[in-house]
Amino acid sequence: MKYNFPNKNGYFGKHGGKYVSEILINILNKLEKKYFFYRYKFNFINKYYKELKNFIGRPTSIYFAKRLTKFLKGAKIFFKREDLNHTGAHKINNVIGQAILAKIMNKKRIIAETGAGQHGLATSTICAKFGIKCTIYMGENDIKRQSENVKKMKLLGSKIISVKTGTKTLKDALNEAMKDWIKNVKNTFYIIGTIAGPHPYPMIVRDFQSIIGYESILQIFENKINIPKYIIASIGGGSNSIGIFYSYIKKNNIKLIGVEAAGKGLHTLLNSSSLNLGKLGVLHGNKTYLLQNKNYQILSTHSISAGLDYPGIGPEHSLLKDLNRIDYEFIINKEALKSFIIFCKIEGIIPALESCHAIAYAMKLAKNLSKNKIILVNLSGRGEKDINNINL
Structure with a gap:
């Protein structure tokens, strides 16, 4: 299939765009110009890949997963670790790229949001490495359930x-x-952690995360x-999934499942399934599928995993749903927890609860x-980060 998105206005089909105040339009335009100028420059690419190799x-x-495969008696299951x-x-794949851009743009302060804490941890880590002030916004409920990352x-x-x-969660x-960001736009760079938000963020985050799929093809x-x-x-806002899917979108013989x-x-009403249940709307600067009531008010969400507890989805996933290129399935809390326990005991790996949604579906499929x-x-x-929230 032909696939080259977003368009020049930041849209993935009818999704995406820049639904923000005028003050942010200007800064987003500057960010887009800087990104397009530097993303293919040797010095930028070289620094990015050096950090990926030597720091990350x-x-x-x-x-x-030999033992899990044997246990399920079906298809062979491999994991990109x-x-x-x-x-x-x-999360750090994207953060390191955006932090390099922040340094180029001479920003003295970085802010970020986080749910499960992994994006906040990655941002805090890179800010410490680069010597930049860092502020992390986190919902009160997420602070309690992700205290280790805090x-x-x-x-x-x-x-x-x-x-x-x-x-009191990610939204x-x-x-x-x-x-x-609006109050401190002159000296502050906002590192968004997922492929949502106003253009050019969905594109920037996708590009940095696409290292996952690119590496997997070589391997x-x-x-x-x-x-x-x-x-x-698994899919929350959609960055880990687009990271592995992006290199395979044009390969129609491979089935992609979010x-x-x-x-x-x-x-x-206790779910976070915006692609299965959502309607088109605008949130956090972009048009996409959102969990809403009949009056278009954003619904509260629920997931055992803080990183998936979000009422929307990145606009690129919304387009891929419209194109029927990716199948969007779902897993409930109980299934994710069951796969967590099995995977730990059989493979000796403790996975994030976010990842367990993908593991649980893979087990059912295999x-x-x-x-x-x-x-x-x-x-x-x-x-x-999830251990204290699981009763064994």
């Missing part, structure tokens, strides 16, 4: 602002971060692995496939 620890490996990155998740961020010198409005943290050939029939990733958090079920089929799952992060 890339490339992450592709791992054959983003949990092996420094800071423990895929402690790490503080150790790294970041200021943590607890957001006590709304549902509200993003609201407050955007307000801060499949280097390790003489048969080409996967299915590639699976897995949303269905919480306590799609039949309840049982019904022949042994010569291959599934590749993006293991987006490690789960030490």
